[in-house]
Amino acid sequence: MPHQCVRCGKIYEDNSKNILTGCECGSRLFFYVKKSKLKKAEEFNENLTEEEKVQIEKDIYDLIGKEIESEDKPVILDFESIAVKKPGKYELDLVQLFKGEPVVIKLQEGKYFIDLKSSLGSYSKKDFKQH
Amino acid sequence: MANIFKKWFDNLLKSIFKKKKDVKLGLYGPPNAGKTTLANRISLDWLGEEVGSVSNIAHETREIQIKEQITIKSGRKELTFNLVDTPGIATRIDYEDFLKAGLSKKEAKKRAKEATKGVIDAIKWLDNMDAVVVVLDSTKDPFSQVNLTIIGNLQARNIPVLIVANKIDLKKSNLKRVVDAFPQYNVIGISAKDGVNIDKFYEELFKLLD
Numbered sequence: 001m002p003h004q005c006v007r008c009g010k011i012y013e014d015n016s017k018n019i020l021t022g023c024e025c026g027s028r029l030f031f032y033v034k035k036s037k038l039k040k041a042e043e044f045n046e047n048l049t050e051e052e053k054v055q056i057e058k059d060i061y062d063l064i065g066k067e068i069e070s071e072d073k074p075v076i077l078d079f080e081s082i083a084v085k086k087p088g089k090y091e092l093d094l095v096q097l098f099k100g101e102p103v104v105i106k107l108q109e110g111k112y113f114i115d116l117k118s119s120l121g122s123y124s125k126k127d128f129k130q131h
Numbered sequence: 132m133a134n135i136f137k138k139w140f141d142n143l144l145k146s147i148f149k150k151k152k153d154v155k156l157g158l159y160g161p162p163n164a165g166k167t168t169l170a171n172r173i174s175l176d177w178l179g180e181e182v183g184s185v186s187n188i189a190h191e192t193r194e195i196q197i198k199e200q201i202t203i204k205s206g207r208k209e210l211t212f213n214l215v216d217t218p219g220i221a222t223r224i225d226y227e228d229f230l231k232a233g234l235s236k237k238e239a240k241k242r243a244k245e246a247t248k249g250v251i252d253a254i255k256w257l258d259n260m261d262a263v264v265v266v267l268d269s270t271k272d273p274f275s276q277v278n279l280t281i282i283g284n285l286q287a288r289n290i291p292v293l294i295v296a297n298k299i300d301l302k303k304s305n306l307k308r309v310v311d312a313f314p315q316y317n318v319i320g321i322s323a324k325d326g327v328n329i330d331k332f333y334e335e336l337f338k339l340l341d
Contacts, residue, residue, distance in 0.1 A: 059244050062244060063244065063248050063251070082247065082251075087226075088225070088226030088227075088239060088240035088243040089224075089225050089226065090223070090224045090225075090243060090244075090247040091222065091223050091224075092221065092222050092223070092224070092247065092250055093222075094220065094222055094276065094277065094280045095280060097250070097251065097254050098257075098284045
């Protein structure tokens with residue numbers, strides 16, 4: 001499956017080394033794009049200004065949690081659950097979210113999924129008490 | 132005689148177990164349905180303090196808010212639970228809606244981002260709930276994707292549900308429309324703001340959590 005850099009819009013094939021090491025532009029945040037939606041993804045990126053792309057990248061890191069950013073590993077976002085149309089414009093697929101479908105797919109020595117429960121930290125009794 | 136003793140012993144065990152358990156009651160629903168107004172009403176009535184701020188602008192609650200150990204009473208019965216107020220669940224969050232409500236562009240975009248995270252958090256917390264009160268705005272069409280998705284998922288997870296049709300004090304309110312939309316559920320019309328029918332709501336909470 002192709003991956004698109006959130007910052008510059010460059011598209012990489014699934015087996016590309018850049019998905020593991022980060023994009024040529026320096027960003028480590030990618031959208032995971034289904035082949036059938038590739039054209040739409042390219043158009044989406046073309047319609048954004050450089051400023052908007054940087055803002056979206058920043059917003060997404062805020063959404064998925066700081067611990068993921070600090071690990072300095074490439075992060076791949078599933079386009080299906082949350083779509084960021086422009087900075088401040090979000091569309092959420094509730095059916096996917098309620099299913100616990102992965103919002104974030106992170107790469108670390110290969111690939112693995114982070115589901116909703118683990119992507120933002122699971123809520124133990126301790127967390128509950130802290131609120 | 133042995134049977135009577137066993138029953139007494141079982142009840143004793145049940146009551147001890149129940150007291151120790153942290154029962155979590157979640158308030159879920161679309162934005163601006165009155166979840167925090169209801170949470171404040173419950174908390175004010177039984178603890179004397181509010182849970183969170185309310186606003187006419189949607190997505191005022193963007194983080195999970197909890198009030199622990201609320202004990203409500205009805206006659207000789209008592210019920211203790213932790214009340215969990217959640218951010219409104221939406222399919223589309225657009226900062227331009229907040230601009231119209233008078234927020235600056237920067238504030239509106241921040242609110243949109245926080246509201247999106249709030250939706251994810253609210254959905255994640257669902258697994259922690261022992262029972263859920265779904266708060267709907269009775270002036271609005273109950274057949275929205277958000278309402279149907281929330282209620283359908285609660286049913287799939289076997290979480291007990293009470294549906295509250297809020298804002299029955301408003302002229303546009305249509306309680307029957309909500310009752311007819313969810314015939315298999317217990318639906319109760321209230322005004323969380325004015326406290327209309329709130330005693331009936333507390334009675335229903337006993338049934339829900341018992």
